[in-house]
Amino acid sequence: MARQLSGLDGIIAAHQSEILGDWQSRLAEAGSERRLTAREIDSQCRALLDALRESAAVEGSASDRLKDMLADMSKTRAVQGFTIAETVSLLHSLKKPLLAAIGRELVKSPAAALREVVSASELIDGLSLLVMDEFVRMREEIIIRQQQEIAELSTPVVKLWDGILAVPLIGTLDSSRTQVVMENLLQAIVDQSALMTIIDITGVPTVDTLVAQHLLKTIAAARLMGADCIISGIRPQIAQTMVHLGVELSVVSKATLAEALAHALAKTGRMVVQRRAAEA
Secondary structure, eight states, X not given: OOOOOOSHHHHHHHTHHHHHHHHHHHHHHHTTTTTSOHHHHHHHHHHHHHHHXXXXXXXXXXXXXXXXXXXXXXXXXXXXXXXHHHHHHHHHHHHHHHHHHHHHHTTTOHHHHHHHHHHXXXXXXXXXXXXXXXXXXXXXXXXXXXXXXXXXXXXXXXXXXXXXXXXXXXXOOOHHHHHHHHHHHHHHHHHHTOSEEXXXXXXXXXXXXXXXXXXXXXXXXXXXXXXXXXXXXXXXXHHHHHHHHTOOOOSEEESXXXXXXXXXXXXXXXXXXXXXXXXX
16 A cells, blocks of 8 residues: 655655646636746746745745745736736646645545645645735836836927927826926926926816916926926916916916917017918
């Protein structure tokens, strides 16, 4: 009669082929690994199972190597577009094959089987939490980075004419975005030797006291750099709101960007003249 194994590492070693086969079948059935090839799935499953066996042999709990492997896998999958459910299901799909192997090996030792089932379940559950934590952390980093990139793209500084810059704002103007606008604008003023800047708020849905304060900070910073400011795109509804709130921008304002550009050209000693057809 074959000797029964009592340790989780020994059980994994003795039933590795069955565990891998059952595990990969469950993954294929769930369809959670559809972004990976069969070879990639097989390689990943083998590496994780080997690390799990080594971890169980040495400590009986998750080793640093296993944790690092799962952390790297979670980060990679977050970038590849896997969902958190798909990522965690990789470990959850291992649970039943592993417990089934324990049951087969320790069928005649219920007490030992129960101990190993509890130990294996706790280990897999703990690793699942680790995977979730790393996945969420990576997703948050991606979201923060994308927000920063979007903020930079949504606050461009455009050269309209020599010495004249425009900042078309679209969307809500909060403190963090104001800082980006200010930094981009001040750098552009230095690079372009700008004398006039037009801040166009046509795409800003509402202007309340807080938004006005943000605009005033940007204008004040531009003036310190030697550039005068014009606000354009103030719609009737926004004008009424600002009057109701008692907001005073203390700056030249124009209804449209075209009017603001004409004013800026005049302030810098330029003017746009329409040529006659015969002269064209």
